[in-house]
Amino acid sequence: MFEAIAFYLFAALTIGMFTITVMTSQALYALTAMAAGMIFISAFFFILGADFLGAIQIIVYTGAVMALYAFGMMFFDTTRSVIEKRNNPRFVVVLGALAAVLIVLIVLAPIVTTNLNSQHPIDLNVGNTQAIGMVLFTKYLVPFELAAVMLLVAMIAGIVLAGKKMDKSLTLMADEEIALMQASSHDRTEEEGEH
Amino acid sequence: MELTLNHYLILSTILFCIGLIGVMRRKNLLMLFFATEILLNAVNVGMAAISHYRGDYTGQMFAFFIIAIAASEVAVGLGLLVVWYKRTGKIDLDQMTSMRG
């Protein structure tokens, strides 16, 4: 009973938060609403007994991702409301709703599929985090390591991309521009040499 | 009133579709990223639920990796976004048409 109440409460909250994220024209609102939504999502994980996942969710999303977004937003002028050209807003909503109805139909409708039901309630003898750890470091060891490497690569990539002076792109420049740029850098090195 | 897997799946679906609407409707790249995060989270909920009701940790594992991937995606994506913004001063999708066929 308690679970059910929690579920419905958090469901309403999550849906509300995400709707705000999607619908608002203020980037700051959107960011805040999303952060809240992420935390509410973690509540489901806790309800489902996936404690580890819930913790991760809070740490990674609200801790790391949101911080990244927040820093990212500082680069952009986000104090003003975002002006977006809209065409056919109704179409977008209808399409989304249609997708939802269809997926629900697939999941639930008895004419389409046999109902998915709980069959094996999880065995709670072992703590969730402990169990996750056992699986993660045995069966999923290689993917786990790969994910680690990937995160490292992503981090470096993020730093390089955002940090380096990238206001010039060779691929998007005309030949003359490239020549000009090379000439100027050449001049600069020469100047430095003189000093 | 017992909570069943279907409850979670429906919730997951609803969240996913909110994400979809966002993906379709947003023209600002940053906002688009938010919408993709919603998509990923919606799936995560489903994964965790299935994991729970099927008694199998695979779902949770997937959710875990999805979170990892989402984090890297944000890092790289934001980096690119910053670069783009530096070059053009805009992050409007309608103006990114260099992939016109």
Added chain:
Amino acid sequence: MELYLYTALFSPLVGSLIAGLFGASRKTSFTGLLTSGLLLTSFISSVILLTYVMAGHTVHVEMMTWIATGDLYIPFGFVVDQVSVTMMMVVTTVSTVVHIYSIGYMSHDKGFNRFFSYLSAFVFSMMVLVMSDNFLGLFIGWEGVGLCSWLLIGFWYHKESATWAANEAFIMNRIADLAMLIGIFMIYWNLGSLQYDVVFAHISILPMPVITWIGIFLFIGAMGKSAQFPLHTWLADAMEGPTPVSALIHAATMVTAGVYLVVRANPIYSEIPDVGNAIAALGAFVAMFAATMALVNRDMKRIIAYSTLSQLGYMFVAAGLGAYWVALFHLMAHAFFKALLFLGAGNVMHAMHDELDPFKMGGLKTSMKWTWILMTLASVALAGIYPLAGFFSKDLILEVAFVEQHYILYSVLLITAGMTAFYSFRLVALIFHGDKRHLEHGIHPHEAYTFMLYAMAPLAILAVISGMVFKTPYYLMVTELLPAVQYHIHNHTTFWIMTIGTQLFVILAIAYAYKKYAKAVKVDKKVESGFFYQLLYNQYYIPKIYDEVFSKPYLQLSKLAWKEIDLKIVDAIVDGIANTIYRTGEKTHTMQNGNLSSMLRWMVIGLVVLLVLAVAFTAGYNAVNLQAM
């Protein structure tokens, strides 16, 4: 004896190949001499074989396998028996004469060597046709003579009319050949062999309808080669070829191949007398039909061609009524005097610078005495005056019709005999008697080379004596193989009345022809503009009808098939499919406008479509499964 057989068969081929090597080069007289010499060799071998066969033997050799697959086994086998040796004699005799004659006739032609190559090739094909021991071997010769006929009719290929006539002859023969092939197929699938001896020995075990169809199809084949109605038009047009060709191919040998086939296949036709009667009826019809066209024609060679057609009709009457030996006998006699007639016409043409209208000739007997004598002789023989060849062979056919109590056929043939006499002597009178009309055209005729006349002499002698001298020995020989039926009118009075009556009738016709044409030629405008005259003069409008009904529509249909159906329907559909795909691409490539947002929308649309499909298919699948349960 095999050696003689092979000599008789292959020496024309050797001559043809050697002459063919020089085909494209200038005239070299030795090709003419060589081929004539080899033909003479062939003739001599045939004579030796004849004596051998007359002694009661036959020669049957199998040279090598030709086609062998499945159960089909067809060798190159040759047989010299009473029938084929008769044909061999006719072929080699006439062709030797024609070869020698042609040395003179073609002496000024650029294609001299080529001509002899073709002519000898023809003789080879004809020998294969008559000597083969199976139906497919016969078919080789059958098509071979068709090819040579095509080559020789179109010999002067720069003339449009000649090449047209050549193609017409070939194609028309092909129509008949198809029927013949079908006949051969029927024989094979019913009897499992195409060898004459096997087929003839077992033909009677087949059910009646099958034999009937075999007989009909084979006869249609024969109709093409022998130019029977309705496949007759090519023969008159074939006169475009050089005259020796007309003498050899279109009078003496090739056109009689049809008769030969019926005679050869007599065990088949004996089983189906109804078909035989039909053949006889058609023969009588053609005899009269062709004779009427000859009555008014103004082209010397065409008149003789129609005469040939008419005589072929006679032969088919005899063959159809079961008098195979009579048919073969008339074939032989006819070959001699008709070849003679053609060669004489060739002399006249030479003298007249290729003028063919007898109305522009006249009075040639003074300048061309020998030709006059030879042609008159041939015409007398053709008319059937005692004691020349025609009397013995042609009147015999009349008697056959009478004895077999086909009185309608008899009377048709009798009237035709009168017509034959009339048009033959109309021609002779117009050419050799009366005023020298040709002088108006500035032509000064001269007699042909002496050796050409000498070459014609054997034919003249044969035309005179072959009936009288050969009849009995021929009969004795050939009836070893063919049904021996004597056709005698038992009542002596009737016999004499008929014989003398026929003779008188014919002589009257000759006299009328002389009276009308020998002195001055009066052109009766009224008659000439009359319906019947025009009908006959235009060959019953049949060539025209064929042209309108078959040739032109076929060409138009072909053009339609190409330009409308092939290009506008079949190909257009294919191109249409390709274009649709291409245009779909053209249209949808606006989807790729590079706008990420719209791409995302498309992605979601795709997702929705896939979901719909998933729902629809699973629902459908479940519904079916539920029903099944």
Added chain:
Amino acid sequence: MQEHILSILIFFPALAAMLGFVVHKDGAKAYGITVAGIEFFLSLWLWHIYDPMVSGMQFMESAPLVSAFGINYLVGIDGISLFIIILATFFTLIGILSLTETRRVKDMIITLLFLEMTMVGVFAALDAIVFYVFWELSLVPMLYIIGAWGGPLRIYASVKFFLYTFTGSLIMLVGMLFMAYFYYQATGQWSFSILEWYRLILPANFQMWLFAAFFMGFAIKVPMFPFHTWLPYAHGQAPTIGSVILAAILLKMGTYAFVRFSLPLFPDAAVAFMFPIAILAIIMIIYAAMVAYAQEDIKQVVAYSSISHMGVIILGTFAMNVEGISGSVFLMIAHGVVSGALFLLVGVIYDRRHTKLMSEFGGLASVMPRYATIFGIMMMASVGLPLTINFVGEFLSLLGFYKQSHSYTLVAGTAIIVGAIYMLSAYKKAFFGPVTKEENKHLKDVNRTELLGLIPLVVIAIWLGVYPKPVLEPINNSVEAIVQLMHDKAQTPEAQKRIPNLATTGTMNSVSEAH
């Protein structure tokens, strides 16, 4: 060497073609002649060591490619494929010998050698996947030949050629995969070996679908009406050498595949589809002949005549008896020789006048007598005159089908009439009559190089017409094996009735045996 003769035959030209890249372009033609000559003599040697009395496959070689799915490099020949392989090597040699192309000769030689590999590969392959690979590979060199050396519409023609045939063969590929799947279901093992497939008896309704799938691929290649429209374009635009190889060999792939796949794999379906296909074949014969008659371009006449003759081949193939199938296989070779020669001949006049319109010619017989003679012989062979190579095949094909249906054969037999009509009228237009055009008056007759290519063809056309036994006998033995196989596999009463049982022969032919 004897064990690997087929692999050598297949890969030697390809290897030589690779080496050909380093040959200097002046020596390219000599190099090509040498390679093609060696290849041709190898194929003749193959014939020499081939045992004509054995009806099954010989010189089999096998090497696993994808063993998990039973895909092997499996090659072997029987009497049916032997002569088509020889024909392929022969025509490559003839083609290179009489090559008059001056643009990029080296590329042309290399392309031709690659093409030779694919052609030999197709006819030697006994594994469906290997067959398919060579089948598709053969498109590429041909596409290149048409596209690089063709006429003004060459791009259109080559794309049409490629897409058309490719579409068909994709459907065929699906059929092959299904066939392999059925084999897997039946035996629990994957195999793409045709010989293994032969042993499989499929239910009749499966046969229908698979037959239809294979039919699409083969029919487009043949090409059968109404899938024939790529052929006139391809021929019209292809250079002489392209047309020669296309007509002589590539078209035969389709008919060969009918004999190799459709008949023995699906005997019931083949019998069920016999009459619809016969109708298509008859339409091909008559319709193509009519279209040929209406043509103004002499090369198109020959192109459409090919379609018409292919109709007779199809008819013979679907006669389902030894006479018909032997005849159709023989006719494949015959048609290869004759149509190849005719295309070469058209090329001769095209080189001189740079036009193929018959109205531009006329009276060529007096200007070029030797040319006219050779053309005449080949034309007569095409028309199917006895003692020429075509007659044997045409006669046997029609004879065979007569057993199945009298009336169809009667209609199909009009081939000999309509064939004569278009050929003779084309010959008349081009060769007879007076020489009207000034530029035709001084045309040179065929020269030595051209004779080098043409004389062997004339010799073969007459030699095999007079004495077909050396070729017909091995064909016959292999065809008998196939017919017997079909009979043994036949399930429907209709098929059992239509396909003769050779094992108990003698009921019908009592007469000939008595003889």
